[in-house]
Amino acid sequence: MNKNKTNVLLGITGGVAAYKILELLRLLVKKGFKVKVVLTKAALNFVTPFSFLSLGAEEVFTDLDQFSVKDGSSIHLSLSRWAHVILVAPATADIIAKIANGISDNLLLTTILASKNPVLIAPSMNENMYLNPITQSNLEKLKILGFKIIEPEEGYLADLQQGKGRLKDVEDLFEDIMYFLYDKPLLNKKVLVTAGATREFIDPVRFITNASSGKMGIALAKVAKRLGANVTLIFGEVSERIPEVDRSIHVTTTEEMKNRVIENLKEADILLMVAAPADYKPTTYIDKKLPKLDKYDLKLEKTDDILKEASKYKENKLFLGFALQTEDLIENAKNKLLEKNLDFIVANTPSNIGADTGKITLISKALDMFEFEGTKEEIAHFIFSKII
């Protein structure tokens, strides 16, 4: 299930957050998308066409190109046909007002007016400008007209004042674009994903855990979102930022993870149990920090088996688990698949832990096996292509 659309047009207007779009361009190019850029006259005060060209944009246009012809058409018409999706970011109050009123006196505006494909608008400005009823009513109008508005965040703005109006993080903007480039085989499906490691505390500062980074679970959550699912992510300790999903729930212990999984399972169609819950916990918790002794005998007991508990509520839900072993990987994974009544299991080795790439074997209930190697995001796409 690869991306079926690849052409992204970035429209950059005269806001201070324009520099962030250089990073977004890098990300898009790195992931194999074709990117063209249109800068307004005001945007040229903040960033240069050359910066975008140096970072891999196929072409960069300004208003100086507006009255020229490309491939037998005016630039705005050829660009509007080429772009599978247009993102205007940062979108100034000015461009928002102009789009909302059909004004088309520059290259970006004419391209947007001529486009039949999704146009995403990411406002970014001073809080008073953003909350001004004129801007708000223009945004309302654009929403009604079918534009996708990417709400700005609260945070430090250009003048170092706190407020609403900050452009969202580049990784989130990237996912907003992705949503419009993939088919939606998971539409109306609820996917529950667990990720990361849990912690079992010995005393207030010491705990038992494992090396899971949460990267695989997070990749699966992101990709499920791209493919149209409603996603709940239950995560323990992770080394990656949590993406925007429909619900994200942080947990600490294995018991907490089990409880949140069971609570959210009733609603779910698919459970992807990717987390690495700590398998053992201390039999007693000491509520004061232990002094440094020469020797300390730690007694452990097994934690709850989340999949075993979840299987009581399986019904016709699809369950996928992960198995990580240092020896007899496939044999052990097959045993776990049958023992835990899973529909699929992903066998992987410790070299995948914390890495951005990995090698996996996906095993179905009928014991069909599929091997795949790639980035965790590619692995996530591969897994969905096989299980849907």
Ligand SMILES: Cc1cc2nc3c(=O)[nH]c(=O)nc-3n(C[C@H](O)[C@H](O)[C@H](O)COP(=O)(O)O)c2cc1C
């Ligand atoms: C230093 C500076 C920073 C600005 N930052 C923003 C901004 O973040 N958001 C915004 O809506 N306008 C901002 N403006 C105002 C726009 O640049 C101005 O409205 C311009 O006409 C927008 O043109 P455009 O929409 O064609 O790019 C800023 C202006 C200056 C001088």
